Amino acid sequence: MENNDNQPMRLGPKGLISKQELVKLIIQCLNSLGYDASAISLESQSHISYRTPPFDLLERQILLGDWESLTLAVFQDIRDDIRAIVLFLTIRQFIVECVIRGDDATALGILRKDFSALGLRQDRIAPIAYIIIAKNKIGGPGGLGDIDDGVIVEMRRDLVSRLEELILAPNRRLECLVEKALDAQRSSCTYHNLEDSISLYEDHHSCGKVYFPTETLQILTHHTDEVWYIQFSNNGEYLASGSSDFQTIIWQVWENGNLILRQRLRGHQSPVYFVSWSPDDTKLLTCGYHVLKFWEVNTGRLICTFLEQSAILSSCAWFPNSEGLIFGCSGPNRRKHMYKFDDKSFIELSGSDNPMAGNVATASNSNFICFFTRNEIFIQDVGKLGMNTERKITENSEITSVCVSKDGNHLIVNLNNQEIHVWDTAGKLVKPLVYQGHKQARFVIHSCFGGLDSMFIASGSEDSQVYIWNRQSSKPIEILSGHSMVVNCVSWNPKRHYMLASASDD
Ligand SMILES: [Zn+2]
Numbered sequence: 007m008e009n010n011d012n013q014p015m016r017l018g019p020k021g022l023i024s025k026q027e028l029v030k031l032i033i034q035c036l037n038s039l040g041y042d043a044s045a046i047s048l049e050s051q052s053h054i055s056y057r058t059p060p061f062d063l064l065e066r067q068i069l070l071g072d073w074e075s076l077t078l079a080v081f082q083d084i085r086d087d088i089r090a091i092v093l094f095l096t097i098r099q100f101i102v103e104c105v106i107r108g109d110d111a112t113a114l115g116i117l118r119k120d121f122s123a124l125g126l127r128q129d130r131i132a133p134i135a136y137i138i139i140a141k142n143k144i145g146g147p148g149g150l151g152d153i154d155d156g157v158i159v160e161m162r163r164d165l166v167s168r169l170e171e172l173i174l175a176p177n178r179r180l181e182c183l184v185e186k187a188l189d190a191q192r193s194s195c196t197y198h199n200l201e202d203s204i205s206l207y208e209d210h211h212s213c214g215k216v217y218f219p220t221e222t223l224q225i226l227t228h229h230t231d232e233v234w235y236i237q238f239s240n241n242g243e244y245l246a247s248g249s250s251d252f253q254t255i256i257w258q259v260w261e262n263g264n265l266i267l268r269q270r271l272r273g274h275q276s277p278v279y280f281v282s283w284s285p286d287d288t289k290l291l292t293c294g295y296h297v298l299k300f301w302e303v304n305t306g307r308l309i310c311t312f313l314e315q316s317a318i319l320s321s322c323a324w325f326p327n328s329e330g331l332i333f334g335c336s337g338p339n340r341r342k343h344m345y346k347f348d349d350k351s352f353i354e355l356s357g358s359d360n361p362m363a364g365n366v367a368t369a370s371n372s373n374f375i376c377f378f379t380r381n382e383i384f385i386q387d388v389g390k391l392g393m394n395t396e397r398k399i400t401e402n403s404e405i406t407s408v409c410v411s412k413d414g415n416h417l418i419v420n421l422n423n424q425e426i427h428v429w430d431t432a433g434k435l436v437k438p439l440v441y442q443g444h445k446q447a448r449f450v451i452h453s454c455f456g457g458l459d460s461m462f463i464a465s466g467s468e469d470s471q472v473y474i475w476n477r478q479s480s481k482p483i484e485i486l487s488g489h490s491m492v493v494n495c496v497s498w499n500p501k502r503h504y505m506l507a508s509a510s511d512d
Contacts, residue, residue: 029054038178061173065166071158073100076090084435086125088172093126098134099165106153107140107154113138181483196483199457199503215484219498220459220505221476223490228255228267233509234279235452235495239287240412242501244268244303246290248278256303263505269289269306273299280321284328291322291331298322312345317500323368323375325388332375334366366418367408374431376417378408383419385431399435401427406450411460412500418453418463421447426453426465427479441465443482444473447493456498456506464506466493472508 027050033056036045049055067076076096084092097116104113112142120128172178179191190341191210192198200217204210231251238245238259243263245257257450271292272330280293289309298312298319319336324331330346367376377384377396382403403423410417410431419427419438422499424446427438443450444467444485463475470491474484491511499505 026054030056031175031183035178035180036260038181040267044212057174061170064169068099068162068166068169069159070094071162072104073103076100081428084173087190090125090127090130092133092172093121093124093170094130095165095168097121097126097131099139099161101134101137102161103158106158110138138158185487188494189364193478196479199460201269201462201503217363217466217504219504220482220484221485222486223505224265225488226265226267229253230269231277232491232511233494234277235281236497236507236509237281237283238497238499238505238507239283239303240285240500241287242499242505244283244287245497245499245507246281246292248276248281248292252278252294252433254278254281254290254301256290256306259499259502259505265504271299271301271306271308273308273311282322282324282331284324286328291333292324293333295319300331300400321365321367325375326368326387332366332368336376336431336439365405365408367410371416372394376408376410378405378419380404383408383417385417385435394420399429399438406459407452409452410452411455413460416455418455420446420453420465422448426463428474439477439478439480441475441482443475444471445469449494451493452495454496454498454501457503462498464498466496466498466510468492468509470510470512472496472506 011161015025016273017028021390028050030168033045033048033054036042036048037056040056045056049172064076067073067099077393086295097142101113101116104110104116113127117131121131122128139258142226146152167177169268176182178512183201188204188206188210192204194290195210195213197213197215197218197416198210202456203213226247229247229251231249233249235248237456242258247255247257252272254274254276256268256271257265258268259265271290273292274292274297276295276297278292278294282290282293284290288303290303292299292301296314297319298314300309300311301307302309312333314335320334321332322333329346330344332344365378368374369376373389374385381401383399383401383405385399386396399419401421403421403425405419406422408417409420415431417429417431419429421427424442424444426441426444428441429435429438441463444465446465451466452461456462456464461477463477465473470487470493471484472486472489472493474486475481486508489508489510489512493508493510495509497507499507
């Protein structure tokens with residue numbers, strides 16, 4: 007089907023949209039939604055095709071493995087850099103197939119050809135020679151020789167799908183564009199915290215604070231001394247609080263949003279300053295000076311106690327896969343231990359890069375564990391513990407606490423220079439986002455992510471207030487009062503985005 011529209015019309019109030027491109031993307035979208043008949047009908051009515059005859063031909067030739075007559079016509083009308091990638095991927099597939107059928111001579115012949123006229127430099131193609139050299143190591147136990155026809159067909163389909171993205175349009179392009187527009191509106195709404203509150207039918211302006219934690223809903227007074235740490239369970243149905251009255255209390259969140267005392271966990275002989283929920287919320291760890299206790303949540307039964315007389319246990323965390331737990335010791339004898347549930351073994355983790363790291367942090371959906379020292383954080387993949395392959399973040403001030411986002415993509419680092427840094431764990435760890443306004447100089451203050459898609463950060467503060475930032479801005483959007491002493495810790499309910507708990511010395 008030919009496109010007869012030689013003068014493409016521009017659409018949109020500012021004329022920014024090419025009608026031709028838009029119609030193509032609508033056809034792609036209809037196909038991805040399964041409305042194939044509508045897509046065909048639209049192509050017929052508009053005389054615009056999403057696919058092109060050269061691409062259809064290329065697809066047929068690749069799927070049939072007809073490499074000898076492979077047309078290069080499709081490579082003429084695309085950008086030079088994209089054409090080079092298309093060529094590279096196609097040549098690589100051809101060489102893999104040559105090697106699989108034992109035809110190394112043809113593979114080598116292709117490698118000797120000069121593709122520079124088509125924009126592909128010889129030095130880019132040279133690494134493909136590795137496929138021929140290492141054919142016994144690629145693709146499973148027996149190398150490429152073990153690959154059957156079914157796998158080859160699958161590889162060809164993958165290649166076509168990759169080329170389609172490069173030559174025609176990225177996958178689900180229209181859907182991505184629309185979502186970007188919605189995301190931009192959401193990002194400009196300071197208090198946006200309610201799911202399903204953005205519609206395609208109208209512009210989203212401002213949510214207001216109706217669904218945002220700004221007012222005190224309830225004051226929990228069952229502890230008889232300072233509360234040092236609180237944490238909502240992963241399912242948002244419980245809150246655990248550790249106090250210097252030596253107790254941990256588990257609170258249950260009712261349907262109406264009220265919290266009631268469910269049970270007291272007694273047994274520590276010193277303040278409880280850290281708690282950690284297991285990824286499935288059935289177990290709870292509580293940390294005292296030399297003691298780590300391991301509880302069953304449903305019954306309140308103490309499962310076991312770990313003693314570490316020679317050091318102070320400073321923090322604890324679960325392996326993201328629930329296979330074990332890890333705890334750090336602070337003080338002069340800093341070190342970290344791993345406990346594995348399957349064989350009930352303790353392992354002391356040293357690692358030459360971070361022998362002094364005693365504090366630990368992790369999150370249920372991450373695949374790494376953080377250790378931190380006075381001003382350094384080490385990020386270690388769970389599968390590589392003790393292998394000295396940590397990635398490192400160095401801070402200029404003393405670190406007081408670290409919190410990992412639920413999805414494991416970001417870290418909050420609290421510093422005693424009145425700054426909170428947020429690092430992108432998937433990035434290059436060059437520069438953090440900085441948040442300021444709260445007071446922190448003397449005590450350990452804990453912060454957390456929270457709200458819809460973890461778009462907010464909350465923190466305790468030494469000026470007895472709770473600070474909340476939208477992650478887009480370094481200045482707080484809310485400063486909540488109500489406490490009369492240092493706010494040590496905050497925890498945002500992961501399911502009820504309007505619910506934030508704060509714990510204080512008062
Ligand atoms: Zn909003």
